[in-house]
Amino acid sequence: MSDSFLAIDFGTSNSLVGAVHQGKTLGALPLDPKSADPTMMRTLLYFPHPDLCYYGAEAIEQYIEQDMEGRLFRSFKSHLPNQNYLGTVIENRIVTLENMVGIFLLELKKRAENHLNHEVKKAVIGRPARYSMDPVADGFALHRMEKAAKMAGFTEVQFVPEPLAAAFDYRKQITQEKIVLIGDFGGGTSDFTLIRLRPENFTHDDVLAIDGCPLAGDALDSVFMSHRLNEYFGAKSRYRLPMSSNVLSMPPAVSMKLNHPAHIVHLKEKDTFEFIREVQKCSLTSKDKEAIERLFVLMEDQQIFPFFESIEKTKRGLSASAETVFSFDYPSLEIEETFTAAQFIDWAAQTKEKIFEALDRCMESAGVAAEQVDLVCLTGGTAKVPFIGGELEKRFGKEKLQTQSHFHSVLSGLVESANFWSQGQKVT
Ligand SMILES: Nc1ncnc2c1ncn2[C@@H]1O[C@H](COP(=O)(O)OP(=O)(O)OP(=O)(O)O)[C@@H](O)[C@H]1O
Numbered sequence: 001m002s003d004s005f006l007a008i009d010f011g012t013s014n015s016l017v018g019a020v021h022q023g024k025t026l027g028a029l030p031l032d033p034k035s036a037d038p039t040m041m042r043t044l045l046y047f048p049h050p051d052l053c054y055y056g057a058e059a060i061e062q063y064i065e066q067d068m069e070g071r072l073f074r075s076f077k078s079h080l081p082n083q084n085y086l087g088t089v090i091e092n093r094i095v096t097l098e099n100m101v102g103i104f105l106l107e108l109k110k111r112a113e114n115h116l117n118h119e120v121k122k123a124v125i126g127r128p129a130r131y132s133m134d135p136v137a138d139g140f141a142l143h144r145m146e147k148a149a150k151m152a153g154f155t156e157v158q159f160v161p162e163p164l165a166a167a168f169d170y171r172k173q174i175t176q177e178k179i180v181l182i183g184d185f186g187g188g189t190s191d192f193t194l195i196r197l198r199p200e201n202f203t204h205d206d207v208l209a210i211d212g213c214p215l216a217g218d219a220l221d222s223v224f225m226s227h228r229l230n231e232y233f234g235a236k237s238r239y240r241l242p243m244s245s246n247v248l249s250m251p252p253a254v255s256m257k258l259n260h261p262a263h264i265v266h267l268k269e270k271d272t273f274e275f276i277r278e279v280q281k282c283s284l285t286s287k288d289k290e291a292i293e294r295l296f297v298l299m300e301d302q303q304i305f306p307f308f309e310s311i312e313k314t315k316r317g318l319s320a321s322a323e324t325v326f327s328f329d330y331p332s333l334e335i336e337e338t339f340t341a342a343q344f345i346d347w348a349a350q351t352k353e354k355i356f357e358a359l360d361r362c363m364e365s366a367g368v369a370a371e372q373v374d375l376v377c378l379t380g381g382t383a384k385v386p387f388i389g390g391e392l393e394k395r396f397g398k399e400k401l402q403t404q405s406h407f408h409s410v411l412s413g414l415v416e417s418a419n420f421w422s423q424g425q426k427v428t
């Protein structure tokens with residue numbers, strides 16, 4: 001019998017799995033029955049205690065049911081390139097980042113195997129164009145992924161750049177040779193590929209350039225914190241240490257963590273937590289103190305996850321209307337703010353600039369000018385943000401933009417790569 005392969009789009013926010021099995025290619029498998037779209041599993045881990053873990057939609061369900069006791073992890077893919085982030089401690093048990101990714105991949109593998117009724121040892125796994133702008137950190141991230149895949153029980157793994165995989169999917173619509181730009185705007189990374197696409201065949205020379213940057217949907221969520229909401233949690237609180245006349249404000253290392261959905265949970269680490277306690281004790285005014293108290297409520301009453309879910313909902317609202325009300329209703333954390341799309345554009349300007357610098361690099365290294373690009377295809381959840389599409393429209397012209405959404409493109413391309421592999425060819 002022919003070998004079986006899994007294709008895994010392990011995303012910062014959502015993960016999808018397809019397969020090549022008994023000579024057939026299978027698109028996104030329905031692995032999360034509790035999710036609104038069962039083919040898409042949220043990349044979440046919830047440990048009520050160190051010996052039990054829930055995944056995807058059930059992680060949220062159980063987190064709420066169990067009064068938010070224990071630990072919930074999201075966006076952990078973003079930590080892969082961070083050499084200072086080794087992992088976490090759950091009730092005195094060390095859980096490395098490789099463990100976290102490994103058990104998530106293992107769960108995807110088990111669910112897929114259940115579906116196929118067959119054990120699978122080989123996988124094609126997507127990887128962003130760049131986990132990090134630093135090549136050393138990028139290599140480190142890939143090495144961690146290799147370890148995690150091994151832990152999950154895969155004996156052979158191929159990593160395929162996510163934007164390249166998306167290109168394979170778009171090839172299906174092409175009837176003649178075209179130069180195509182693929183932009184994949186996800187939760188953690190924004191990735192670009194410039195590729196010469198033909199209806200048949202593919203050679204490595206067809207990939208003109210791949211580039212990207214580790215900023216996407218999560219970074220856009222964080223601007224609501226950094227520009228407005230973090231004041232509620234002491235980011236601007238001032239304090240004065242005993243025996244000193246210097247008035248200090250919350251250090252950027254703390255507020256940067258506070259602002260970001262992937263990093264805020266690290267404020268709970270012992271040293272940082274105690275430092276914030278000290279700052280609170282030395283607060284200059286009662287208002288400064290109250291704000292830090294709210295931060296403790298956010299952390300100790302396990303409100304971080306729901307708070308960032310509300311921010312994300314607000315951001316999505318701004319993709320469809322000019323104004324959205326952010327509202328959070330938890331005792332002593334009652335916050336209501338109206339945000340406008342214009343504000344969002346303004347606050348996100350720097351992030352957008354960095355994202356499109358990656359596109360500039362991609363165009364430059366391919367030696368391709370905007371006029372030479374025949375088609376621009378967008379994928380990923382963040383492609384729904386109007387100013388992302390708007391920028392591409394400005395650069396390439398509306399007529400070249402493929403607006404039809406293909407949110408399973410990366411996965412389809414990974415399945416196709418797995419299919420190549422099953423026929424003895426390798427994509428990378
Ligand atoms: N309507 C919308 N408007 C704005 N952003 C959206 C919308 N829908 C989804 N998103 C954002 O898309 C992101 C998730 O997209 P996607 O599932 O493509 O990411 P991912 O594949 O998990 O991440 P990555 O590829 O970066 O590892 C989230 O940040 C989410 O907030």
Ligand SMILES: [Mg+2]
Nearest residue numbers: 011186380410
């Ligand atoms: Mg993705």
